[in-house]
Amino acid sequence: MIVSGFAFGVVLALQTRASMQKFGAAAMIPQAVSLGLFRDVGPLIAALLLSGRVGAGIGAELAGMRVTEQIDALESLAVDSFKYLVVTRVVACVLALPILTTLLNFSGLAGGMMSEMFASHMSMQLFMNDAFGPMDWSDYIPSTAKTVVFGFIIGTVSCYLGYTASGGATGVGRASTRSVVFSSLLVILSEVLLVKMILFWFP
Numbered sequence: 001m002i003v004s005g006f007a008f009g010v011v012l013a014l015q016t017r018a019s020m021q022k023f024g025a026a027a028m029i030p031q032a033v034s035l036g037l038f039r040d041v042g043p044l045i046a047a048l049l050l051s052g053r054v055g056a057g058i059g060a061e062l063a064g065m066r067v068t069e070q071i072d073a074l075e076s077l078a079v080d081s082f083k084y085l086v087v088t089r090v091v092a093c094v095l096a097l098p099i100l101t102t103l104l105n106f107s108g109l110a111g112g113m114m115s116e117m118f119a120s121h122m123s124m125q126l127f128m129n130d131a132f133g134p135m136d137w138s139d140y141i142p143s144t145a146k147t148v149v150f151g152f153i154i155g156t157v158s159c160y161l162g163y164t165a166s167g168g169a170t171g172v173g174r175a176s177t178r179s180v181v182f183s184s185l186l187v188i189l190s191e192v193l194l195v196k197m198i199l200f201w202f203p
Contacts (some may be wrong), residue, residue, distance in 0.1 A: 004049060005042070005104035009111025012036060017119060026120065030130035033112035037105050038135065039143050044191055046101040047150035050093070051183040055158040058089055059179030062162025063172040071163070086159040093155030097147040138202040146194045150187050157183040 016032045062085060065071050074081045109131060116122045158179040165175040 001046065001049060001100050001104050002107040004045070005107035006111035006114075008041075008045060008104075009033065009037065009108030009113075010115045012041070012108065013112035013115035014119075017116075027130070029116060030112070030122075030127045031134050034109060034131035034135060035139065037108045037112075038140050040191075040195065042105040042108060043101050043143050043147045043150065044187070046097060046104045047147060047154065047187045048184055049104075050097055050100065050151070051154045051158075051187060052180055054093065055154050055179045055183045056176045058155070058158035059162040059165075060172055060176035062086075062159060063165035063175035066163065066165045067168050067171055082163075086163060089159055090152060090155035093151040094148050095151070097151035097154075098144050101144055101147045142198045142202055146191075146198065149190060149194060153186050153190060154183045157186060 013029060013033050016029050016036075017026060020026050020029055020032065062071075065085070071081045071085070074084065113122075113124060113127045113131075116127055117124065161175045161179045161182070165171040167174065
Protein backbone atom coordinates (compact mmCIF):
# COMPACT_ATOMS: atom_id res chain seq x y z
CA MET A 1 0.00 0.00 0.00
CA ILE A 2 2.84 2.39 0.85
CA VAL A 3 4.70 1.68 -2.39
CA SER A 4 1.53 2.05 -4.44
CA GLY A 5 0.70 5.32 -2.71
CA PHE A 6 4.19 6.70 -3.24
CA ALA A 7 4.12 5.86 -6.93
CA PHE A 8 0.64 7.29 -7.33
CA GLY A 9 1.71 10.51 -5.59
CA VAL A 10 4.62 10.91 -8.02
CA VAL A 11 2.34 10.36 -11.01
CA LEU A 12 -0.29 12.74 -9.63
CA ALA A 13 2.28 15.47 -9.08
CA LEU A 14 3.72 15.03 -12.58
CA GLN A 15 0.30 15.12 -14.22
CA THR A 16 -0.76 18.11 -12.13
CA ARG A 17 2.41 19.98 -13.01
CA ALA A 18 1.82 19.39 -16.73
CA SER A 19 -1.63 20.97 -16.43
CA MET A 20 -0.88 23.74 -13.92
CA GLN A 21 2.11 25.12 -15.83
CA LYS A 22 -0.13 25.94 -18.79
CA PHE A 23 -2.08 28.38 -16.60
CA GLY A 24 0.85 29.70 -14.60
CA ALA A 25 -0.36 28.01 -11.42
CA ALA A 26 2.60 25.76 -10.66
CA ALA A 27 2.68 27.08 -7.08
CA MET A 28 -0.65 25.36 -6.41
CA ILE A 29 0.66 21.86 -7.17
CA PRO A 30 1.13 20.90 -3.48
CA GLN A 31 -2.45 21.96 -2.72
CA ALA A 32 -3.82 20.02 -5.67
CA VAL A 33 -1.89 16.89 -4.72
CA SER A 34 -2.90 16.98 -1.05
CA LEU A 35 -6.57 17.77 -1.67
CA GLY A 36 -6.82 15.22 -4.47
CA LEU A 37 -5.26 12.49 -2.36
CA PHE A 38 -6.97 13.08 0.96
CA ARG A 39 -10.44 14.00 -0.25
CA ASP A 40 -11.14 11.45 -2.95
CA VAL A 41 -8.42 9.60 -4.81
CA GLY A 42 -6.57 8.09 -1.85
CA PRO A 43 -9.57 6.38 -0.21
CA LEU A 44 -10.81 5.03 -3.53
CA ILE A 45 -7.42 3.67 -4.60
CA ALA A 46 -6.91 2.06 -1.18
CA ALA A 47 -10.33 0.41 -1.38
CA LEU A 48 -9.69 -0.93 -4.88
CA LEU A 49 -6.30 -2.29 -3.84
CA LEU A 50 -7.86 -3.96 -0.82
CA SER A 51 -10.65 -5.48 -2.91
CA GLY A 52 -8.11 -6.88 -5.36
CA ARG A 53 -5.85 -8.37 -2.73
CA VAL A 54 -7.92 -9.14 0.35
CA GLY A 55 -11.28 -9.56 -1.38
CA ALA A 56 -9.94 -12.24 -3.68
CA GLY A 57 -8.19 -13.94 -0.77
CA ILE A 58 -11.31 -14.01 1.39
CA GLY A 59 -13.46 -15.29 -1.47
CA ALA A 60 -11.01 -18.04 -2.38
CA GLU A 61 -10.35 -19.07 1.22
CA LEU A 62 -14.00 -19.37 2.24
CA ALA A 63 -14.93 -21.01 -1.05
CA GLY A 64 -12.17 -23.57 -0.53
CA MET A 65 -13.45 -24.28 2.95
CA ARG A 66 -16.99 -24.66 1.61
CA VAL A 67 -16.22 -27.06 -1.24
CA THR A 68 -13.95 -29.19 0.96
CA GLU A 69 -16.69 -29.34 3.62
CA GLN A 70 -14.59 -27.67 6.31
CA ILE A 71 -17.46 -25.31 7.10
CA ASP A 72 -19.81 -28.26 7.47
CA ALA A 73 -17.30 -29.84 9.86
CA LEU A 74 -17.26 -26.68 12.00
CA GLU A 75 -21.04 -26.64 12.16
CA SER A 76 -21.10 -30.31 13.12
CA LEU A 77 -18.94 -29.35 16.13
CA ALA A 78 -21.57 -26.79 17.19
CA VAL A 79 -19.36 -23.86 16.09
CA ASP A 80 -21.17 -20.88 14.61
CA SER A 81 -19.33 -20.76 11.29
CA PHE A 82 -20.87 -17.43 10.34
CA LYS A 83 -19.53 -15.63 13.41
CA TYR A 84 -16.23 -17.50 13.32
CA LEU A 85 -15.46 -17.05 9.61
CA VAL A 86 -17.53 -14.16 8.29
CA VAL A 87 -17.98 -11.61 11.06
CA THR A 88 -14.30 -11.57 11.97
CA ARG A 89 -13.25 -10.92 8.36
CA VAL A 90 -15.79 -8.16 7.85
CA VAL A 91 -14.71 -6.42 11.07
CA ALA A 92 -11.06 -6.75 10.04
CA CYS A 93 -11.77 -5.07 6.69
CA VAL A 94 -13.74 -2.28 8.38
CA LEU A 95 -10.93 -1.58 10.85
CA ALA A 96 -8.00 -2.01 8.49
CA LEU A 97 -9.09 0.11 5.53
CA PRO A 98 -9.02 3.52 7.28
CA ILE A 99 -5.51 2.74 8.55
CA LEU A 100 -4.35 1.62 5.12
CA THR A 101 -5.94 4.70 3.55
CA THR A 102 -4.02 6.96 5.91
CA LEU A 103 -0.77 5.19 5.02
CA LEU A 104 -1.52 5.52 1.31
CA ASN A 105 -2.40 9.21 1.64
CA PHE A 106 0.80 10.17 3.42
CA SER A 107 3.00 7.98 1.24
CA GLY A 108 1.34 9.56 -1.81
CA LEU A 109 2.03 12.99 -0.38
CA ALA A 110 5.66 11.98 0.14
CA GLY A 111 5.81 10.84 -3.49
CA GLY A 112 4.39 14.15 -4.68
CA MET A 113 6.89 16.03 -2.51
CA MET A 114 9.80 14.06 -3.93
CA SER A 115 8.57 14.73 -7.45
CA GLU A 116 8.38 18.48 -6.80
CA MET A 117 11.75 18.54 -5.09
CA PHE A 118 13.39 17.10 -8.20
CA ALA A 119 11.26 18.98 -10.74
CA SER A 120 11.27 22.50 -9.26
CA HIS A 121 13.72 22.21 -6.32
CA MET A 122 10.93 23.06 -3.89
CA SER A 123 11.93 22.68 -0.26
CA MET A 124 10.21 20.14 1.97
CA GLN A 125 8.99 22.83 4.37
CA LEU A 126 7.45 24.91 1.59
CA PHE A 127 5.73 21.87 0.09
CA MET A 128 4.24 20.86 3.44
CA ASN A 129 3.08 24.39 4.20
CA ASP A 130 1.41 24.69 0.80
CA ALA A 131 -0.04 21.17 0.99
CA PHE A 132 -1.65 21.45 4.43
CA GLY A 133 -2.36 25.19 4.36
CA PRO A 134 -5.76 25.01 2.61
CA MET A 135 -6.79 21.76 4.29
CA ASP A 136 -9.19 21.49 7.19
CA TRP A 137 -10.40 18.57 9.29
CA SER A 138 -13.50 18.47 7.08
CA ASP A 139 -11.24 17.57 4.18
CA TYR A 140 -9.69 14.62 6.00
CA ILE A 141 -12.13 13.06 8.47
CA PRO A 142 -15.19 12.49 6.21
CA SER A 143 -13.11 11.07 3.37
CA THR A 144 -11.30 8.70 5.73
CA ALA A 145 -14.50 7.76 7.54
CA LYS A 146 -16.17 6.69 4.30
CA THR A 147 -13.56 3.95 3.94
CA VAL A 148 -15.39 2.19 6.77
CA VAL A 149 -18.26 1.73 4.31
CA PHE A 150 -15.82 0.53 1.65
CA GLY A 151 -14.34 -2.00 4.06
CA PHE A 152 -17.80 -3.26 5.00
CA ILE A 153 -18.71 -3.68 1.33
CA ILE A 154 -15.51 -5.54 0.49
CA GLY A 155 -15.74 -7.83 3.50
CA THR A 156 -19.45 -8.55 3.10
CA VAL A 157 -19.39 -9.23 -0.64
CA SER A 158 -16.26 -11.38 -0.50
CA CYS A 159 -17.48 -13.40 2.46
CA TYR A 160 -20.91 -13.94 0.93
CA LEU A 161 -19.54 -15.15 -2.39
CA GLY A 162 -17.02 -17.43 -0.71
CA TYR A 163 -19.41 -18.71 1.95
CA THR A 164 -22.06 -19.68 -0.62
CA ALA A 165 -19.67 -21.11 -3.23
CA SER A 166 -20.27 -24.47 -4.87
CA GLY A 167 -18.93 -26.52 -7.76
CA GLY A 168 -15.55 -27.73 -6.54
CA ALA A 169 -12.32 -26.12 -7.72
CA THR A 170 -14.18 -24.22 -10.44
CA GLY A 171 -16.39 -22.67 -7.80
CA VAL A 172 -13.36 -21.49 -5.83
CA GLY A 173 -11.97 -19.65 -8.84
CA ARG A 174 -15.37 -18.23 -9.65
CA ALA A 175 -15.88 -16.96 -6.11
CA SER A 176 -12.44 -15.34 -6.06
CA THR A 177 -13.00 -13.56 -9.37
CA ARG A 178 -16.49 -12.42 -8.52
CA SER A 179 -15.36 -11.12 -5.15
CA VAL A 180 -12.95 -8.71 -6.81
CA VAL A 181 -15.33 -7.66 -9.57
CA PHE A 182 -18.45 -7.10 -7.46
CA SER A 183 -16.70 -5.50 -4.49
CA SER A 184 -14.79 -3.10 -6.76
CA LEU A 185 -17.95 -2.19 -8.66
CA LEU A 186 -19.94 -1.58 -5.47
CA VAL A 187 -17.11 0.49 -4.01
CA ILE A 188 -17.10 2.75 -7.07
CA LEU A 189 -20.89 3.11 -7.03
CA SER A 190 -20.95 3.83 -3.31
CA GLU A 191 -18.21 6.42 -3.83
CA VAL A 192 -20.64 8.47 -5.92
CA LEU A 193 -23.29 8.43 -3.19
CA LEU A 194 -20.84 9.09 -0.38
CA VAL A 195 -19.26 12.06 -2.17
CA LYS A 196 -22.73 13.55 -2.66
CA MET A 197 -23.48 13.09 1.04
CA ILE A 198 -20.14 14.54 2.15
CA LEU A 199 -20.56 17.58 -0.09
CA PHE A 200 -24.06 18.06 1.31
CA TRP A 201 -22.92 17.94 4.95
CA PHE A 202 -19.53 19.60 4.43
CA PRO A 203 -19.97 22.06 1.54
